[in-house]
Amino acid sequence: MKLSEIHVPTYGVLCFSMVSILFADTALSIRFSDRISQIPNDSPNQPLKTAVFALGSFWRAEALFGCLDGVVRTTAGYAGGSKPNPEYRSLGDHAESVQIEYDPRLINFSQLLEVFWTCHDSRQVFGQGPDVGNQYRSIVFTNGTEESRLAAVSKESEQTKSKSSIVTTQIRQLGIFYPAEPEHQKFELKRHPFLLQLIGRLPEEELERSSLVAKLNSYAAELCPNKIQEQIATQINDIIRKGWPLILNEL
Ligand SMILES: *[C@@H]1O[C@H](CO)[C@@H](O)[C@H](O)[C@H]1NC(C)=O
Ligand SMILES: *[C@@H]1O[C@H](CO)[C@@H](O)[C@H](O)[C@H]1NC(C)=O
Numbered sequence: 001m002k003l004s005e006i007h008v009p010t011y012g013v014l015c016f017s018m019v020s021i022l023f024a025d026t027a028l029s030i031r032f033s034d035r036i037s038q039i040p041n042d043s044p045n046q047p048l049k050t051a052v053f054a055l056g057s058f059w060r061a062e063a064l065f066g067c068l069d070g071v072v073r074t075t076a077g078y079a080g081g082s083k084p085n086p087e088y089r090s091l092g093d094h095a096e097s098v099q100i101e102y103d104p105r106l107i108n109f110s111q112l113l114e115v116f117w118t119c120h121d122s123r124q125v126f127g128q129g130p131d132v133g134n135q136y137r138s139i140v141f142t143n144g145t146e147e148s149r150l151a152a153v154s155k156e157s158e159q160t161k162s163k164s165s166i167v168t169t170q171i172r173q174l175g176i177f178y179p180a181e182p183e184h185q186k187f188e189l190k191r192h193p194f195l196l197q198l199i200g201r202l203p204e205e206e207l208e209r210s211s212l213v214a215k216l217n218s219y220a221a222e223l224c225p226n227k228i229q230e231q232i233a234t235q236i237n238d239i240i241r242k243g244w245p246l247i248l249n250e251l
Pocket of ligand 2 (some may be wrong): 110150
């Protein structure tokens with residue numbers, strides 16, 4: 001199978017030309033195997049931090065952050081509203097959001113903010129591109145005064161850049177983050193059955209927890225920076241060339 005057959009182009013990503021410094025040059029070493037336990041994953045003792053942003057579709061939002069160096073895990077969900085236990089078809093006043101667990105030794109809240117501002121249009125009222133509605137509004141969720149301060153400063157600088165158009169992004173204390181239904185997790189990756197097969201048809205729980213899967217989800221959406229897209233594509237082609245028993249599961 002040629003890569004072109006599995007590689008469905010989606011939306012382009014201009015934002016990363018500006019934040020490419022956040023990506024490791026050569027740190028990527030994906031080893032696919034038929035057992036997730038052999039895939040390098042987060043160590044249990046890592047002191048992770050959590051950030052939550054709303055910036056349009058949570059399918060895209062997960063994919064935007066999943067490839068960043070230092071991001072360990074991404075989860076699509078609902079936040080910012082008052083309705084208890086929101087669901088996709090009835091999310092009430094919540095916004096589609098992404099929760100990002102990250103290693104603060106490798107990336108910090110300011111750098112995540114930079115990706116947030118660069119990778120969506122904070123001036124669009126209640127929507128992003130064709131996704132229009134309250135659920136697509138732009139929000140930086142904060143946890144504590146220091147994050148609120150950083151968010152406010154970055155919003156101000158964004159407003160300065162935007163000149164006359166108003167930055168609509170809200171900054172608010174995170175209440176409850178409700179993870180979305182499984183079918184919305186790693187949505188971009190799930191649109192590519194071949195890639196799912198390549199990582200060994202992981203159970204849903206592993207799909208949601210694995211750092212490698214978060215990265216592949218970005219790859220599937222073509223939201224990794226070019227260089228990393230190419231690295232991953234090369235590795236996948238390598239695996240295919242070496243005759244990884246892709247089809248055996250199928251038969
Ligand atoms: C902020 O989030 C961390 C987890 O990342 C949590 O341990 C801490 O209690 C939170 N602090 C506040 C002020 O909410
Ligand atoms: C985040 O990391 C960058 C790069 O290492 C650094 O310049 C910046 O001061 C850090 N910001 C905070 C708030 O720690």
